[in-house]
Amino acid sequence: MSETLQNLYLGFSVALTPSVLLYAFVGCVIGTLVGVLPGVGPLAGISLLLPVSFGLDATSAIVLLAGIYYGAMYGGSTTSILMRIPGEAASVMTCIDGYAMTRKGRAGPALAIAAAGSYIAGTFSVVALMLLAPPLASFALRFGPPEYFSLLLLGLLALAYMSGASMLKSLAMAALGLLFGMIGIDPMTGFSRFSYGLVELGDGIGVVPVAVGLFGLSEILLTAGQPAAPEVTKPRLSELLPSREEWRASLWPIGRGTVLGFLIGIIPGSAHIIASFVSYAVERRVSKHPERFGQGAIEGVAGPESANNAATSGAFVPMLALGVPSGPIPAVMIAAMMVHGVSPGPLLISQQPELFWGFIASMYVGNVVLLILNLPLVGVFVNLLRVPYPFLYPGILMFCILGVYAVNGSVVDVGIMTAMGALGYGLRKFDFETAPVVLGLVLAPMMEMSFRQSLSMSSGSYSIFITRPIALVLLMVGLALLLSSIVSFVRKNEDWRQRLGFARRAREKSQLPID
C-alpha cells in the first residue's frame, strides 16, 4: 500500500507539471466538445487528434488522448438530455429519461447528475484501475469467444427487462437490430451479405448513424409533425441543481453503474455502449417504481452515465497492464505509445513507471477538471432550450449530418442516418421503442463472431459453451433471467409491467400526450 502511495506521489509529480496539466485540460475540453457534437464520438476525436500528439512526449500524448476519451463520455450526455440526440453511441440510454426530464423542466438537474455521476464513476474506477489492474487484466484475458458469447447472450436476455410497455414489442425491435447487424462481409467466410454492391456496406452499418437517425432525426420529424410547438418547460435558473431527493435517488444508481461499467469495460472487445444498456436495465429492475422509467426517472440518467464513464477506465486495464487493446479506442492509444517508442506490454508498468503513474494521476486531475468544466456549462447548455424551434431544429439537423459524415467521411453513412430517421419516425408513431434496435445492432456482429469463433475452436461441438466454467455460469444466469420472466409472463402476475400498462392507460385517459 505504501508502495502504491509512493508511486502515486510520483504520478502526481508528473501529472501536475504545467505542460502535462495543460494537455490534460486541452484533452478534456476537446473531449467535451467532441462528445457534445452529435455523431462524433471519442474514437473519431482521438483519431483526428492522434497525428497532433506525435509532436508531444509520450506522457503528454497519452494524457491528451485519454482526456479526449473520458471528456467525450462527459460531453455525450449533453445533447442526449437536451435534445434526445445521442452525442455518442454510449449515451443512447441517457436520451430516454434525460430528455423526458428536459420536457418537465428538469434539464439542469439531469445534466448536473450526469456530470456528478461521471465524476464519481471516473474517480472510483481510477482507484480500481490503480489497485487492481494486473490481477483483473489476467482475469479479463480468460474471456475467450465462448465466454464472450455467453455474456452477450446474457445482455440480450436482460433486454426483456428493459422493455417499456410490451416485452413482445421490444424483443421485435431487438430482432430488427440484430438483422441490421447481419449486413456486411461474413466474418468467417468473407462472403458479402446484403451489401448490394456498395463497398461501404462491407463493414456493416455503423452504430453512430443508426443511433443519431433513430433518436435525433425521428424526434425532429415528430416535432415537425405536431400542430403546435411542443411545450418545453423553460428551466428556471434556481432549478439548475438537483434537489435533495434527486441526489438521494441517484446515489445507488451511480454506485451500481460504476461497478458494472468498470467490470464490463475490462473485458476485451466489450464496449461502454453495452455497459450503459446493462446499467439502465438493472436500474429499472431494482427500482420500486419502474413505471417512472421513460417518464423522466433520474436513476435512468445517473446509472448509464456513470457506467459509461467507469467503462472508459475499465478499458484501460488490459491496455496498461498487458498491452492488449480492449477496443478500438485503446488500440489507437497503443499506437500512439508505439509512435513514441514506448512498447506497451506486460512490462510497461515496471519499465515506464512515470508514464503509468503519471497517466493514473492525470486521470484524477482530468476528472476534477471535467467536473469544474461541466457544472458551470450546465447553465449555458440549458439556455440553448430558449432558442425557438424554427432555428434550433434546423441547426441540430445540420450538426447531425456533419457529425455523422465526419466519422468516416462517408456519404453512405448520411444516407443510413436519413433512412433510420424515417424508420424511427414510423416506429415511434406506432409506439415502438427504438433503443433495443441500437442494442441489437451493437450486439449482432459481436455475438455472431464469438459464436462462430467458439464453434471453430471446438470443431463444431456445442459442448464448448458448457465445459468452460465462466461461460457456463453466465449462461445459467441468463437462463434464470429468462425463466423468471417467462414465469411472470405465464402467471400474469401483477408485475410492474402491468402497473406500467395501467399508468399508461390512465395517462391516455387524462389526455396527456407523451410523444
Next chain:
Amino acid sequence: MTAIPHAMCLFQRVSFTVLLILFFGLITGSFAQEKYPNRPITIIAPFPPGGVADLTARPVAAALEKVLKNPVVVVNKTGAAGAVGMSFVANSKPDGYNLLMALSSISIIPEADKLFDRKPAYTMDQLVPIALISADPTIFVVSADRPWKSARELVDDAKKRPGQISFSSSGVYGTLHMAMEMLSHAGAISLKHVPYSGAGPALTAILGGHVDTLASGPAVVIPHIKAGKLRPLAGWGAKRIQSLPDVATFKELGYDIEFYIWAGLFAPRGTPEPVIKSVRESVRQAVNTPEFKTAMEKLETPIAYLDAPEFQKFWDNDAKMLAAAIKRVGKLEIPEAK
C-alpha cells in the same frame, strides 16, 4: 428602389464573382500542369489511425513535405478491409495529388473479389507503384505454455493430429491468414483457423490461451516475447530479424516460404510521367532523412526502400504468391456440426 431590381443587381454581382473565381481557377489549373506540386498532396491511408498504413504514411508525409516544400496530408479513408480507400485512389484523378499508402492486402482484395464473383472494388492495374517503404517479415509465435520448442516439432505434431492446433488471424483472407496458409501448404499440415476482426484481437486471443499459435508483425509481439508470454518459433523473412537473432527463418528450416507485411506508396495509373518521376525522386530523398529514420526506428519497423522498377518486381512476385494462396484456400465452407 424596389426589391426586384435590387435582387437583379445582387444576382449580377454574384455571377461576376463566380466568373472571376472560374477564371482564376483556370489559370491555376493550367499552372498545375506546368509545375507539380502547387497544392496540398493527399496520402490516403485505407486503414484507421494507428494501423501500420497510417503509422508509415505519417513519417513519409512529414519527410516528403520538407523535400517538396509543399504540404502533404494523410487522410484515413477506411472501410471494408481497406477496399474503400484503395478503390478511392484507384478511381481518383491521376494528377499526383492523391497517393495511396497500401499494405500487402492490396493484392488480396481483387483476388478475393474474383473468388466470390463480385464486381471488383478496383483492379491492381489501376495503380502504379512508386516506392516500397517498409517490409516487415511476419514471425510465428506460440503461447509460452504450449509444448513446442521449434517449428519442426510443431509441424510434426500437426501431422499427427490434423486440424487440432489452432491459430488466430486478423480475419479471413487477411495477411495473417495468408502467412499461415503458406506455412500449412509448405509443411503439408492442416491447422484450425479462428479468425478475429483485426490483429489486436488476434493477439489478445493467443495471450488468453484461446488459440495455440499466431503469425504476426514483430513490433506487436516482441514486448510479449520479452515478457515470456509468447515463444517465437520461426520467421517468414529471407533474413533473421535483428531484434530476435536466435529465431531461425523458415527458409533455413527448409520451408520455401517468404512473407512480409509491407507498406508501399502508389499513384493512380495515368499519372503523367514527369509527376511520377518527381514523386519518386522526392520519396527517395525523404526516406534517407534522419527524421524519417528515427520515426521508423521508434515503430520498430525496418525501412526497406525500393524504387518503382524494383518495387514493381517485388509486388508482382508477392501478388503471385498471394493469389496462389487464396486459390488454395478457395471459398471457405462451414464445417458440419458434430
